[in-house]
Amino acid sequence: MATRNISGEAIKELAQIVGSAHLLTESLEVSLYEYDGSVETGRPDLVVFPGSKHEVAALARWSNRHRVPVVGRGAGTGLSGGALAREGGVQVVFSRMNKILEIDVENRLAVVEPGVVNLDLSRAVASAGLHYAPDPSSQKACTIGGNVAENAGGPHTLRYGVTANHVQALEIVLPDGEMVRIGGGAVDPPGYDLVGLFVGSEGTLGLVVEITVKLTPLPESVKTLLAVFETADDATETVATLTAAGVTPAACEMLDGWTIRVVESSIQAGLPTDAGALLLIEVDGMREAAEEQAQAVIDLCRKNRAREVRTAQSERERETLWKARKNAFGAVGRVAPDCYVQDGVIPRTRLPEALRRIGEIGRRHGFDVGNIFHAGDGNLHPMLCFDHRKADEFARAMAAADEIIALCIEMGGSITGEHGVGMEKDRLMPLLFSQADLALMKGVRDAFNPLGLLNPGKIFPGGKGCGEIRIPAASATEGKRGTARVDEAGGSGPSGADGALRDRQA
Amino acid sequence: MRASGENLFEPISAIVGGANTSVEAAATRNYAIGGQRPAVVAWPATADETREILRLCVKQRLAVVVAGAGTKLGMGGPPSHYDLALVSTRMNQILEHDPGDLTLSVGGGARLTDISKCLKAHHQFLPLSVPYESLATAGGTVSSGIDSPLRQGYGTVRDFLLGAEFVTGSSHRVKSGSSVVKSVAGYDLHKLLVGSLGTLGVISRLNFKTFPLPEVRRSILATFGEASAAIGFAQCIAHSPLAATSLESLNATLVDLLRRGAPRSASPLPVPQLSGRASEWQVAVGFGGSEAVFRRFRNDAEGMAREWGATDSLLLDDEATAGVWERLVEAVPLLLDSSPAATLVHAGVLPSQLSTACAAAESSAKRHQLPVALLARAVGAIYIAFLPDALNPETILRLAQAVDETAEAILAMQGHWSLPWCPEDLRKRTRLRGDERPDLGLMGKVKQVFDPENILSPGRFAGGL
Numbered sequence: 029m030a031t032r033n034i035s036g037e038a039i040k041e042l043a044q045i046v047g048s049a050h051l052l053t054e055s056l057e058v059s060l061y062e063y064d065g066s067v068e069t070g071r072p073d074l075v076v077f078p079g080s081k082h083e084v085a086a087l088a089r090w091s092n093r094h095r096v097p098v099v100g101r102g103a104g105t106g107l108s109g110g111a112l113a114r115e116g117g118v119q120v121v122f123s124r125m126n127k128i129l130e131i132d133v134e135n136r137l138a139v140v141e142p143g144v145v146n147l148d149l150s151r152a153v154a155s156a157g158l159h160y161a162p163d164p165s166s167q168k169a170c171t172i173g174g175n176v177a178e179n180a181g182g183p184h185t186l187r188y189g190v191t192a193n194h195v196q197a198l199e200i201v202l203p204d205g206e207m208v209r210i211g212g213g214a215v216d217p218p219g220y221d222l223v224g225l226f227v228g229s230e231g232t233l234g235l236v237v238e239i240t241v242k243l244t245p246l247p248e249s250v251k252t253l254l255a256v257f258e259t260a261d262d263a264t265e266t267v268a269t270l271t272a273a274g275v276t277p278a279a280c281e282m283l284d285g286w287t288i289r290v291v292e293s294s295i296q297a298g299l300p301t302d303a304g305a306l307l308l309i310e311v312d313g314m315r316e317a318a319e320e321q322a323q324a325v326i327d328l329c330r331k332n333r334a335r336e337v338r339t340a341q342s343e344r345e346r347e348t349l350w351k352a353r354k355n356a357f358g359a360v361g362r363v364a365p366d367c368y369v370q371d372g373v374i375p376r377t378r379l380p381e382a383l384r385r386i387g388e389i390g391r392r393h394g395f396d397v398g399n400i401f402h403a404g405d406g407n408l409h410p411m412l413c414f415d416h417r418k419a420d421e422f423a424r425a426m427a428a429a430d431e432i433i434a435l436c437i438e439m440g441g442s443i444t445g446e447h448g449v450g451m452e453k454d455r456l457m458p459l460l461f462s463q464a465d466l467a468l469m470k471g472v473r474d475a476f477n478p479l480g481l482l483n484p485g486k487i488f489p490g491g492k493g494c495g496e497i498r499i500p501a502a503s504a505t506e507g508k509r510g511t512a513r514v515d516e517a518g519g520s521g522p523s524g525a526d527g528a529l530r531d532r533q534a
Numbered sequence: 535m536r537a538s539g540e541n542l543f544e545p546i547s548a549i550v551g552g553a554n555t556s557v558e559a560a561a562t563r564n565y566a567i568g569g570q571r572p573a574v575v576a577w578p579a580t581a582d583e584t585r586e587i588l589r590l591c592v593k594q595r596l597a598v599v600v601a602g603a604g605t606k607l608g609m610g611g612p613p614s615h616y617d618l619a620l621v622s623t624r625m626n627q628i629l630e631h632d633p634g635d636l637t638l639s640v641g642g643g644a645r646l647t648d649i650s651k652c653l654k655a656h657h658q659f660l661p662l663s664v665p666y667e668s669l670a671t672a673g674g675t676v677s678s679g680i681d682s683p684l685r686q687g688y689g690t691v692r693d694f695l696l697g698a699e700f701v702t703g704s705s706h707r708v709k710s711g712s713s714v715v716k717s718v719a720g721y722d723l724h725k726l727l728v729g730s731l732g733t734l735g736v737i738s739r740l741n742f743k744t745f746p747l748p749e750v751r752r753s754i755l756a757t758f759g760e761a762s763a764a765i766g767f768a769q770c771i772a773h774s775p776l777a778a779t780s781l782e783s784l785n786a787t788l789v790d791l792l793r794r795g796a797p798r799s800a801s802p803l804p805v806p807q808l809s810g811r812a813s814e815w816q817v818a819v820g821f822g823g824s825e826a827v828f829r830r831f832r833n834d835a836e837g838m839a840r841e842w843g844a845t846d847s848l849l850l851d852d853e854a855t856a857g858v859w860e861r862l863v864e865a866v867p868l869l870l871d872s873s874p875a876a877t878l879v880h881a882g883v884l885p886s887q888l889s890t891a892c893a894a895a896e897s898s899a900k901r902h903q904l905p906v907a908l909l910a911r912a913v914g915a916i917y918i919a920f921l922p923d924a925l926n927p928e929t930i931l932r933l934a935q936a937v938d939e940t941a942e943a944i945l946a947m948q949g950h951w952s953l954p955w956c957p958e959d960l961r962k963r964t965r966l967r968g969d970e971r972p973d974l975g976l977m978g979k980v981k982q983v984f985d986p987e988n989i990l991s992p993g994r995f996a997g998g999l
């Protein structure tokens with residue numbers, strides 16, 4: 029049977045590569061892969077489940093031969109539509125390639141297939157006193173392949189760094205089917221840092237078939253603190269004070285009042301539902317250092333008017349607190365049919381102001397905005413809850429979201445801290461990057477992915493081309509207070525941000 | 535045809551001004567690489583001036599080598615041709631420091647010492663304690679990709695570089711990353727600049743994450759009868775909860791050099807206990823934190839040292855700590871100064887292979903009668919310095935054999951190696967080149983995108999890129 033874009037003959041070849049049991053062609057089955065964790069959709073023509081890297085290489089050759097796009101997919105928890113087949117083609121799902129190939133305790137390395145679930149790796153090495161440090165809140169489901177593509181972070185990124193800091197080597201399949209190893213198990217491979225380039229490239233440069241990651245010793249001591257505040261301002265001030273004082277906890281997450289109540293009603297973790305905000309702060313390391321840090325955190329919380337600072341007394345209590353944090357998005361799902369989570373980043377000194385202004389933006393558009401986020405990194409996750417069936421709610425949510433992003437940019441921040449650009453924020457890229465910046469990035473993409481068959485329609489503003497979107501005055505690396513900047517082509521519209529944002533609403 | 539200085543003076547000085555352009559031998563000599571000198575030296579003050587210069591270079595097919603303070607120009611091969619040295623030292627501003635956010639942006643030519651001074655006032659620092667620290671620029675440090683003793687605790691520059699702005703070989707002013715501590719917008723092109731030896735772009739701005747200065751810095755120096763015990767001890771600490779900031783194992787030759795200082799450098803180190811007895815190894819363990827935490831650290835570390843059979847273990851006071859680390863940071867210049875044909879191999883191996891790799895280097899040195907200094911960082915980085923006392927065709931031959939043998943041993947253990955510093959004649963004599971890698975083809979593609987006309991340091995990089 030042929031699809032809209034793929035001949036019957038080509039489908040037969042595909043079945044030979046992965047086996048017909050691992051190929052979905054029926055419309056109903058395929059439609060299940062139309063979604064990921066984002067509010068976007070994109071429908072593949074076919075779905076395949078390769079069982080080995082050699083099958084992935086054969087798939088790439090097939091795609092090249094038939095000029096059909098391929099899009100990798102881990103667990104589909106991505107929040108920017110990265111795994112969606114925006115231009116159709118074949119969805120390559122890595123769920124069968126889920127083996128931990130090697131655990132090297134002595135050198136603290138593991139070699140895994142891309143479909144290994146993040147938490148499964150930490151569990152597998154726990155008995156050796158190790159863990160895989162990047163811990164996205166979705167870690168029970170998301171895959172390490174997806175983490176590599178998105179350069180995922182997580183609560184403990186604050187102390188331990190993001191995925192890029194933990195990936196040592198990759199084996200990749202290029203769109204023409206060539207399989208190449210980049211980086212190395214040992215440190216300091218000579219030459220360009222291709223691994224650094226590859227991590228976070230959102231599946232647009234190659235398919236990852238093997239990943240060598242660093243394992244991190246489990247800390248000797250962990251202290252989990254819950255600081256309760258009357259107002260969100262007091263909590264955000266605390267984060268700014270902690271950062272400025274050079275106290276770097278392992279994690280520092282914030283929940284605002286709205287979110288506390290939603291989470292508590294679903295998870296019953298014993299959170300104080302009358303509080304204005306909570307900080308979930310974890311310190312770890314040597315016993316003495318963790319104790320010292322915990323005391324410093326408690327003192328600073330109190331100084332910033334914390335009503336109470338609790339210390340988890342048992343592993344069970346600690347797990348409950350983290351469960352409340354990590355399952356929050358699910359809890360929100362119980363109160364709203366749709367939730368749009370944003371991912372902007374701001375300097376931590378601006379947190380109090382940013383949260384106040386996000387609240388105002390939400391109110392102006394008629395929404396409650398919930399905030400549960402990686403406060404210690406300044407990585408916001410405002411959640412806009414809406415019902416897509418109601419006439420203008422989606423449009424209003426998007427308009428509010430755009431204003432929030434504009435705010436992050438105005439503050440010298442980023443449009444995405446960990447969820448990626450995908451197909452959700454591609455049109456926003458010109459707000460951060462000039463035409464020259466984007467042209468060089470595209471040049472790199474084209475060097476790896478010359479026919480654009482790998483995950484097309486992602487990261488870069490498509491369709492109209494960025495030339496038609498006006499470039500804003502501020503730019504990412506040019507200072508937080510943003511000096512005016514004229515892009516290469518000389519186009520510096522008076523309100524570029526508005527130009528791009530209007531583009532979406534149109 | 536090679537461009538002449540006279541022809542270039544005018545167009546370059548039209549961009550940066552006559553005072554910032556030179557064709558004088560006194561200036562061009564400073565930027566010589568492997569006997570090659572540029573025809574002209576230019577000191578642009580901004581990214582835009584840089585862009586203009588590169589535009590001219592593209593038009594006239596001029597080869598450009600980017601320099602900061604020039605302290606690491608010796609790394610990498612000589613350029614295949616060399617017309618212009620572009621020196622970034624006027625782009626030396628501290629552009630922005632947000633102490634409350636622990637972020638910093640500086641010009642590519644900013645000096646590490648200026649950065650440290652600015653950060654120190656806010657009890658912060660950048661863990662970039664690299665060789666020639668008192669002269670080096672941020673851009674040169676990033677481009678050289680060189681590591682520091684602090685990598686055990688803080689990682690290498692790729693771990694705390696947040697973003698950059700640079701001018702590509704096609705004279706576009708480009709940026710990637712951000713100036714906040716977390717961002718995944720777009721490709722992290724700035725990571726490619728790390729260790730690229732100026733072959734991809736001229737860095738005009740760097741954004742870093744900064745770190746709080748620890749309350750105290752302390753060190754422990756433990757002495758062992760053999761390499762395996764020293765390295766075993768260092769690994770034991772690395773696997774413990776102790777969170778050392780540095781873990782450096784040094785062989786006796788290196789210890790001796792550090793103690794005495796090289797002939798041309800300053801006074802001997804005030805640490806008589808650095809024994810430097812042949813066959814002995816010493817491990818320098820660095821700590822940063824509070825006094826209270828250090829008490830436990832010291833107790834445990836000394837216990838481990840005894841378990842690994844340390845013959846001596848010494849707690850260094852503040853002055854000695856500063857002295858030892860200063861010397862360790864400056865080990866590279868010290869080594870280069872200590873032999874007329876100093877040859878430094880930089881290797882990366884799995885930590886479990888450190889002992890074997892060091893043994894291979896030592897036995898190869900012995901076979902070819904070359905003194906060898908070794909510095910092994912617990913993460914798996916090794917500096918192997920062959921230090922013959924003369925430079926002549928015969929020593930070059932012995933060096934080539936020692937380098938090839940050592941490299942072979944390292945490659946056999948799935949390690950990597952490169953030859954950052956060596957006498958020019960040696961590069962053509964080794965059989966292996968340090969670029970025996972499957973991903974060279976991809977690197978070539980990257981280079982082509984950044985510098986399609988191949989004007990930036992042509993031929994200096996791995997694989998002749």
Ligand SMILES: Cc1cc2nc3c(=O)[nH]c(=O)nc-3n(C[C@H](O)[C@H](O)[C@H](O)COP(=O)(O)OP(=O)(O)OC[C@H]3O[C@@H](n4cnc5c(N)ncnc54)[C@H](O)[C@@H]3O)c2cc1C
Binds near residue numbers: 100164176179180
């Ligand atoms: C409740 C919830 C909480 C979350 N919390 C966090 C968080 O704390 N931090 C965070 O960073 N993210 C978080 N996310 C987002 C998401 O989980 C991460 O982006 C994660 O890395 C995606 O992994 P995945 O396996 O689901 O990948 P997918 O969504 O399936 O794919 C993501 C991207 O990876 C590509 N890809 C997948 N496999 C490969 C491969 N083998 N080769 C090449 N490309 C590939 C896809 O093409 C796509 O571009 C959260 C999501 C949810 C739903």
